[in-house]
Amino acid sequence: MRQPRTDPNVRRQQILEEATWLIGLQGYNGLTVQDLAKRCGLTNGGLLYYFGSKEQLLVAILEERDRSEAAIIHADLEIAHAVSGNANYAESTVLKTFCAIIARSIAQPELLRFHTVLQTEALNRQHPAHSFFLKRDAKVLGEFAKLLTGHVDSPARAARQVLALINGLNQQWLRADMEFDLLAEFDEAIALILPWARSIMQTTYAVATN
Amino acid sequence: MRQPRTDPNVRRQQILEEATWLIGLQGYNGLTVQDLAKRCGLTNGGLLYYFGSKEQLLVAILEERDRSEAAIIHADLEIAHAVSGNANYAESTVLKTFCAIIARSIAQPELLRFHTVLQTEALNRQHPAHSFFLKRDAKVLGEFAKLLTGHVDSPARAARQVLALINGLNQQWLRADMEFDLLAEFDEAIALILPWARSIMQTTYAVATN
Amino acid sequence: MRQPRTDPNVRRQQILEEATWLIGLQGYNGLTVQDLAKRCGLTNGGLLYYFGSKEQLLVAILEERDRSEAAIIHADLEIAHAVSGNANYAESTVLKTFCAIIARSIAQPELLRFHTVLQTEALNRQHPAHSFFLKRDAKVLGEFAKLLTGHVDSPARAARQVLALINGLNQQWLRADMEFDLLAEFDEAIALILPWARSIMQTTYAVATN
Amino acid sequence: MRQPRTDPNVRRQQILEEATWLIGLQGYNGLTVQDLAKRCGLTNGGLLYYFGSKEQLLVAILEERDRSEAAIIHADLEIAHAVSGNANYAESTVLKTFCAIIARSIAQPELLRFHTVLQTEALNRQHPAHSFFLKRDAKVLGEFAKLLTGHVDSPARAARQVLALINGLNQQWLRADMEFDLLAEFDEAIALILPWARSIMQTTYAVATN
DNA sequence: TATGAATGAGCATTCATTCAT
DNA sequence: GATGAATGAATGCTCATTCAT
Numbered sequence: 001m002r003q004p005r006t007d008p009n010v011r012r013q014q015i016l017e018e019a020t021w022l023i024g025l026q027g028y029n030g031l032t033v034q035d036l037a038k039r040c041g042l043t044n045g046g047l048l049y050y051f052g053s054k055e056q057l058l059v060a061i062l063e064e065r066d067r068s069e070a071a072i073i074h075a076d077l078e079i080a081h082a083v084s085g086n087a088n089y090a091e092s093t094v095l096k097t098f099c100a101i102i103a104r105s106i107a108q109p110e111l112l113r114f115h116t117v118l119q120t121e122a123l124n125r126q127h128p129a130h131s132f133f134l135k136r137d138a139k140v141l142g143e144f145a146k147l148l149t150g151h152v153d154s155p156a157r158a159a160r161q162v163l164a165l166i167n168g169l170n171q172q173w174l175r176a177d178m179e180f181d182l183l184a185e186f187d188e189a190i191a192l193i194l195p196w197a198r199s200i201m202q203t204t205y206a207v208a209t210n
Numbered sequence: 211m212r213q214p215r216t217d218p219n220v221r222r223q224q225i226l227e228e229a230t231w232l233i234g235l236q237g238y239n240g241l242t243v244q245d246l247a248k249r250c251g252l253t254n255g256g257l258l259y260y261f262g263s264k265e266q267l268l269v270a271i272l273e274e275r276d277r278s279e280a281a282i283i284h285a286d287l288e289i290a291h292a293v294s295g296n297a298n299y300a301e302s303t304v305l306k307t308f309c310a311i312i313a314r315s316i317a318q319p320e321l322l323r324f325h326t327v328l329q330t331e332a333l334n335r336q337h338p339a340h341s342f343f344l345k346r347d348a349k350v351l352g353e354f355a356k357l358l359t360g361h362v363d364s365p366a367r368a369a370r371q372v373l374a375l376i377n378g379l380n381q382q383w384l385r386a387d388m389e390f391d392l393l394a395e396f397d398e399a400i401a402l403i404l405p406w407a408r409s410i411m412q413t414t415y416a417v418a419t420n
Numbered sequence: 421m422r423q424p425r426t427d428p429n430v431r432r433q434q435i436l437e438e439a440t441w442l443i444g445l446q447g448y449n450g451l452t453v454q455d456l457a458k459r460c461g462l463t464n465g466g467l468l469y470y471f472g473s474k475e476q477l478l479v480a481i482l483e484e485r486d487r488s489e490a491a492i493i494h495a496d497l498e499i500a501h502a503v504s505g506n507a508n509y510a511e512s513t514v515l516k517t518f519c520a521i522i523a524r525s526i527a528q529p530e531l532l533r534f535h536t537v538l539q540t541e542a543l544n545r546q547h548p549a550h551s552f553f554l555k556r557d558a559k560v561l562g563e564f565a566k567l568l569t570g571h572v573d574s575p576a577r578a579a580r581q582v583l584a585l586i587n588g589l590n591q592q593w594l595r596a597d598m599e600f601d602l603l604a605e606f607d608e609a610i611a612l613i614l615p616w617a618r619s620i621m622q623t624t625y626a627v628a629t630n
Numbered sequence: 631m632r633q634p635r636t637d638p639n640v641r642r643q644q645i646l647e648e649a650t651w652l653i654g655l656q657g658y659n660g661l662t663v664q665d666l667a668k669r670c671g672l673t674n675g676g677l678l679y680y681f682g683s684k685e686q687l688l689v690a691i692l693e694e695r696d697r698s699e700a701a702i703i704h705a706d707l708e709i710a711h712a713v714s715g716n717a718n719y720a721e722s723t724v725l726k727t728f729c730a731i732i733a734r735s736i737a738q739p740e741l742l743r744f745h746t747v748l749q750t751e752a753l754n755r756q757h758p759a760h761s762f763f764l765k766r767d768a769k770v771l772g773e774f775a776k777l778l779t780g781h782v783d784s785p786a787r788a789a790r791q792v793l794a795l796i797n798g799l800n801q802q803w804l805r806a807d808m809e810f811d812l813l814a815e816f817d818e819a820i821a822l823i824l825p826w827a828r829s830i831m832q833t834t835y836a837v838a839t840n
Numbered sequence: 841t842a843t844g845a846a847t848g849a850g851c852a853t854t855c856a857t858t859c860a861t
Numbered sequence: 862g863a864t865g866a867a868t869g870a871a872t873g874c875t876c877a878t879t880c881a882t
Contacts, residue, residue, distance in 0.1 A: 005860065008866070025334055030239050033852060044852080046867045054852065113333070120330035123323070123384050124235055137385055154398075161399050164378025171377060172370060174333050175347055188364075189371050192402040218841075243877060254877080256842045264877065425881070428845070445754055450659050453873060464873080466846045474873065533753070540750035543743070543804050544655055557805055574818075581819050584798025591797060592790060594753050595767055608784075609791050612822040638862075663856060674856080676863045684856065 012050055015040050016061055024113030027121045028058055028129065055128050062132050065111075073143070076100065088150035095190070095197050097147060098162065102186045105170060109178060116170055137163075151194060158193050165189045222260055225250050226271055234323030237331045238268055238339065265338045272342050275325075283353070286310065298360030305400070305407050307357060308372065312396045315380060319388060326380055347373075361404060368403050375399045432470055435460050436481055444533030447541045448478055448549065475548050482552050485535075493563070496520065508570035515610070515617050517567060518582060522606045525590060529598060536590055557583075571614060578613050585609045642680055645670050646691055654743030657751045658688055658759065685758045692762050695745075703773070706730065718780035725820070725827050727777060728792060732816045735800060739808060746800055767793075781824060788823050795819045 006014075018039045022031050033054055037047040051057040080093040089097075105112040122129040144159035152158040169189065173182045191197045216224075228249045232241050243264055247257040261267040286307060287299070299307075315322040332339040354369035362368040379399065383392045401407045426434075438459045442451050453474055457467040471477040500513040509517075525532040542549040564579035572578040589609065593602045611617040636644075648669045652661050663684055667677040681687040706727060707719070719727075735742040752759040774789035782788040799819065803812045821827040 005866075011866090026336075027237070027239070027331060027334075029237070030334075032850080034850085042866090043868055045854080045869075048853070049866065052853095117330055117333060120327055120381065121237060123327060123381075124237075124240075126236075134385060137382060157395065157398055160379065160382060160395060161375065161402065164382060164399065165371065165374050166378070167381060168374025168376070168378035169370065171330065171333075172347060172374060175344060185367065185370060188367055189374065192371065221841095242875080244875085252841095253843055255844070255879085258878070259842065425845075431845090446756075447657070447659070447751060447754075449657070450754075452871080454871085462845090463847055465848075465875080468874065469845065472874095537750055537753060540747055540801065541657060543747060543801075544657075544660075546656075554805060557802060577815065577818055580799065580802060580815060581795065581822065584802060584819065585791065585794050586798070587801055588794025588796070588798035589790065591750065591753075592767060592794060595764060605787065605790060608787055609794065612791065641862095662854080664854085672862095673864055675858085675865070678857070679863060 008050075011040070015047060015050060015057070016064060019057055020061055020114045021110050023058075023061075024110050024117055027117050028127070029121065058128055061114075062129060065115075072100075072104070073097070077147075089147055091151065091194075091196055092200055094147050094151060095194065095200060098166075098190055099183070099186070101166065102183050106182055109174075112170055113174060116167075116174060119167075148193075161193055162190065165193075218260075221250070221252075225257060225260060225267070226274060229267060230271055230324045231320050233268075233271075234320050234327055237327050238337070239331065268338055271324075272339060275321075282310075282314075283307070287353075287357075299357055301361065301404075301406055302410055304357050304361060305404065305410060308376075308400055309393070309396070311376065312393050316392055319384075322380055323384060326377075326384060329377075358403075371403055372400065375403075428470075431460070435467060435470060435477070436484060439477060440481055440534045441530050443478075443481075444530050444537055447537050448547070449541065478548055481534075482549060485531075492520075492524075493517070497563075497567075509567055511571065511614075511616055512620055514567050514571060515614065515620060518586075518610055519603070519606070521586065522603050526602055529594075532590055533594060536587075536594060539587075568613075581613055582610065585613075638680075641670070641672075645677060645680060645687070646694060649687060650691055650744045651740050653688075653691070654740050654747055657747050658757070659751065688758055691744075692759060695741075702730075702734070703727070707777075719777055721781065721824075721826060722830055724777050724781060725824065725830060728796075728820055729813070729816070731796065732813050736812055739804075742800055743804060746797075746804060749797075778823075791823055792820065795823075 015036070019031065019036055022036055022039070031054070033044045033047060037044045040047060051060055076097060077089070077093070080089060080096075118129055119133050121127060122133045124130065140163060141156070141159045144162050145155040148155040148158045148162070165186070169182060169185055173180065173185075187197070187201055225246070229241065229246055232246055232249070241264070243254045243257060247254045250257060261270055287303070328339055329343050331337060332343045334340060350373060351366070351369045354372055355365040358365040358368045358372070375396070379392060379395055383390065383395075397407070397411055435456070439451065439456055442456055442459070451474070453464045453467060457464045460467060468474075471480055496517060497509070497513070500509060500516075538549055539553050541547060542553045544550065560583060561576070561579045564582055565575040568575040568578045568582070585606070589602060589605055593600065593605075607617070607621055645666070649661065649666055652666055652669070661684070663674045663677060667674045670677060681690055707723070748759055749763050751757060752763045754760060770793060771786070771789045774792050775785040778785040778788045778792070795816070799812060799815055803810065803815075817827070817831055
């Protein structure tokens with residue numbers, strides 16, 4: 001009857017992962033604590049012991065997402081920048097960064113789903129993740145613009161275009177049940193904005209997909 | 211106490227509009243029959259008299275959306291095609307069609323919100339609008355491709371790119387509370403795919419916004 | 421399965437009465453909507469249809485109590501006052517009023533229980549009936565003082581004493597399962613404050629218990 | 631992380647005190663083990679280690695109350711009685727005893743609150759403290775009657791009156807947030823029953839408030 | 841055409857208690 | 862001695878739906 005006492009850190013992580021998966025399917029509002037608890041093999045009371053409330057669970061997921069995303073992206077960029085010594089990022093770095101984003105989505109489609117679904121649900125000002133995604137859009141646009149500086153006429157505008165392409169293609173890909181080659185489509189699309197991209201694609205591929 | 215006996219067709223239309231607005235805010239699952247009924251000035255029982263169930267209400271909205279969209283787009287294109295006599299659409303027609311889509315979104319942001327929110331919520335295979343948006347994506351991509359034939363190397367791929375740009379920019383625009391010039395951003399973005407677009411923009415503007 | 425459609429006003433009244441009874445037993449916090457609903461022969465949802473929330477139900481009870489109490493007391497006094505033409509109330513009126521309060525408690529012990537239990541539960545500042553009983557004490561003390569003016573040295577102090585005696589005896593009576601003669605005890609007690617009371621008791625009795 | 635190992639007797643005492651305080655605020659049913667544990671700086675499991683269950687905790691509090699009350703009252707009386715050698719208590723002893731009760735309530739309002747709240751909550755026959763307060767009322771009335779013997783016509787009846795006055799005034803005092811002079815009000819009230827009280831009040835005051 | 845009463849299922853959350861550690 | 866994880870039952874409330882009127 002009683003659970004065989006799982007390591008609480010493992011449990012917590014498991015809950016976060018299952019919740020991410022379920023939110024990706026049904027959104028935050030469509031998620032029920034009961035469902036989630038059952039998937040994790042405990043009762044709703046047991047689950048709420050970890051996070052206090054459904055909303056705090058969401059906050060915990062978003063914080064973790066923030067942490068791991070920041071870790072990945074910044075690690076890549078900081079190194080690249082330090083190496084070059086130049087004010088702007090190298091062409092290969094820029095391209096690699098964008099492609100890495102897509103590659104990660106392909107590798108972890110449940111995370112992509114989570115972001116895609118939650119992001120739109122959170123257009124509602126009352127949504128607990130509303131301001132999170134407001135800030136996130138601003139931050140991402142800023143980082144993209146910085147990345148694009150020196151490579152396009154208007155970095156801010158190009159940042160919007162890159163982000164729009166990423167989000168738009170992601171959504172098509174998810175709706176089509178991932179049955180087209182997202183990375184290939186993105187490569188072609190990014191070449192619209194960075195014409196030199198096509199010529200250095202081979203190298204990038206290898207890096208991005210690792 | 212009793213309602214002053216509104217014309218049932220007017221009532222129906224009002225319900226559809228309020229529902230569209232509310233779904234745009236909170237999604238279909240977030241919509242409550244009670245809320246909607248109150249906004250329409252009748253009781254939940256009274257509302258369901260018109261549509262039978264919440265799901266049938268959604269179906270009715272989607273059908274109406276289908277009808278009015280098809281009417282607008284096809285009207286434009288059929289005429290344009292008939293006039294030219296050519297196998298492909300004229301540059302100005304293509305551009306005008308795309309811009310008209312954006313212009314309509316700007317003119318009726320509640321419809322844009324409805325589509326944006328519902329479309330993502332419907333990524334879930336269980337969602338009553340799932341197959342609707344599956345078909346819609348296919349249809350739109352097909353129409354875009356046809357429209358782009360003769361103007362780009364790969365019409366199918368370019369169609370994806372255009373649709374991605376539209377959806378992506380729309381989402382950014384809604385999240386930013388409509389505080390940037392969506393049409394200007396789109397003009398620049400479409401010029402990435404159709405380089406000749408920039409030169410004929412002035413004319414298009416006037417037409418698209420009417 | 422479905423209820424045989426009781427008259428909604430009757431239903432409402434029935435709910436208020438059952439709730440009064442249950443609160444008298446277990447307090448407001450001890451009252452469960454489920455329990456109350458079952459006693460009324462409907463589901464909790466059905467019950468909340470009438471009052472919206474447990475707290476609003478309490479408010480409705482208190483409002484009704486207020487109304488019917490004010491009606492009874494003021495009717496008696498206004499008439500008595502009007503008749504006498506004197507600035508102060510007649511001895512018999514004063515006594516009759518106090519005894520009538522006790523007589524009503526004896527006739528409707530469930531109301532007495534309700535007030536006794538809720539009043540103490542509401543000592544908590546967070547309690548939804550807290551301010552109700554604050555105001556009630558003030559109002560009752562004021563009315564008692566007015567009633568006692570001309571009959572005692574310090575009407576305000578005597579009002580406190582009368583109220584304390586009433587509440588204190590009530591509580592003992594309820595705890596003793598109503599197994600002593602509350603009215604007799606009160607008659608003796610009120611005579612401590614109004615020494616002339618004993619001599620006119622016979623008359624009062626007859627009136628108060630009607 | 632782990633508690634710095636407080637002396638278990640101190641701990642126990644602290645729990646009893648905090649519980650008394652919380653029950654005075656919200657009643658026994660309104661008390662939650664979680665709340666109480668947090669106030670005591672340990673977890674719910676840790677708290678229940680001491681008392682086994684919420685109800686046993688209540689029993690422990692009541693037993694302790696019994697003990698310390700009995701100790702105080704009886705000490706006073708026994709001595710007074712022994713000294714006088716008379717069958718009845720001296721006037722000053724009687725008055726001192728009553729006033730001492732009030733003085734103790736003023737000095738420890740949290741105990742007064744506890745009794746006031748719990749006593750009424752326990753009117754419910756299902757309440758774990760129901761029989762405790764039944765017996766207590768009987769015992770107190772008996773002791774009061776013994777105390778009043780020789781000073782009033784009907785000691786039993788006078789005992790009721792004194793107890794009613796004490797409880798009634800206490801309740802008013804708590805509701806008024808302790809913003810009137812309870813002892814002064816009680817002095818006047820007790821003089822209704824013991825007319826000679828007023829003349830020996832000065833002496834009593836000094837004793838009672840120490 | 842609609843209202844208004846009612847249901848039944850579900851929801852997030854709370855809580856006393858248990859127990860392995 | 863005490864923690865921390867977990868349960869199971871309950872709680873107030875919401876919601877789509879039904880249906881007599």
